Amino acid sequence: MVCESWKAKFDTCLDGELPEEEMRASDAHVRGCPSCSADALTRVQMKRAIQIAGQRYAPSVEFRKRVQQKIASKPQHSFRPGWTFALAVVAIIVAGTLTSAYLGTRSGRDQAFSEIADLHVATLASSSPVDVISSDRHTVKPWFQGKIPFAFNLPELQNTEFSLLGGRMTYLDQTPGAHLIYNMQKHHISVFVFQERSLPAGLYDNPLSPTKEPFNLETWSQGGLRYFVIGDARTADIDSLVRLFKAAS
Numbered sequence: 194m195v196c197e198s199w200k201a202k203f204d205t206c207l208d209g210e211l212p213e214e215e216m217r218a219s220d221a222h223v224r225g226c227p228s229c230s231a232d233a234l235t236r237v238q239m240k241r242a243i244q245i246a247g248q249r250y251a252p253s254v255e256f257r258k259r260v261q262q263k264i265a266s267k268p269q270h271s272f273r274p275g276w277t278f279a280l281a282v283v284a285i286i287v288a289g290t291l292t293s294a295y296l297g298t299r300s301g302r303d304q305a306f307s308e309i310a311d312l313h314v315a316t317l318a319s320s321s322p323v324d325v326i327s328s329d330r331h332t333v334k335p336w337f338q339g340k341i342p343f344a345f346n347l348p349e350l351q352n353t354e355f356s357l358l359g360g361r362m363t364y365l366d367q368t369p370g371a372h373l374i375y376n377m378q379k380h381h382i383s384v385f386v387f388q389e390r391s392l393p394a395g396l397y398d399n400p401l402s403p404t405k406e407p408f409n410l411e412t413w414s415q416g417g418l419r420y421f422v423i424g425d426a427r428t429a430d431i432d433s434l435v436r437l438f439k440a441a442s
Contacts, residue, residue, distance in 0.1 A: 323359030
């Protein structure tokens with residue numbers, strides 16, 4: 194049976210509105226309670242499904258073009274009030290289209306980051322967070338061969354605070370990738386690796402931080418691969434792991 198205290202705090206926890214200490218306490222509780230872990234996984238999957246459904250009925254580019262063609266007036270020789278009004282309408286439409294395109298890109302980017310956060314939470318809430326359990330990078334890396342359509346390098350962790358827990362396959366926008374989990378003191382950090390060309394073009398350029406999520410996230414492209422590093426560790430710790438991966442690649 195799901196604990197009532199966890200059930201009451203879950204939505205607030207996902208929105209990042211809980212204090213950091215309560216966030217960590219809830220995280221520790223979920224890891225040790227099978228019922229709450231299953232409930233967390235169900236809720237995260239439902240949240241992701243609702244986000245995807247909310248984007249399904251966005252107006253298409255073709256629809257906007259048809260509206261513009263119907264509203265636009267034919268050129269006139271005299272600068273009449275009607276022509277002035279038509280120019281104003283066209284200007285509003287163009288501005289609206291540019292704004293919509295910008296917000297659409299931002300919305301898609303935020304949704305992608307939200308999905309990354311959901312994958313991170315769902316995996317940690319699972320009773321089996323990794324498919325290959327090993328702290329040896331030479332064991333984890335070969336495990337992905339034949340399972341994903343690319344290869345990647347893992348950093349050497351000797352003399353660092355990080356330790357490798359293991360890895361598993363994952364998917365983002367139906368694109369297969371690698372999900373690696375690292376420990377850093379009492380924090381768990383996820384590293385996702387996907388093939389850049391298989392993801393939506395330009396979606397992750399100049400990314401926005403997922404301010405509504407209780408995590409720090411970094412993403413970059415290198416060697417044809419797109420990396421995401423996310424966790425509740427400090428920004429400096431996330432940056433340290435990012436530098437290790439960049440040096441290994």
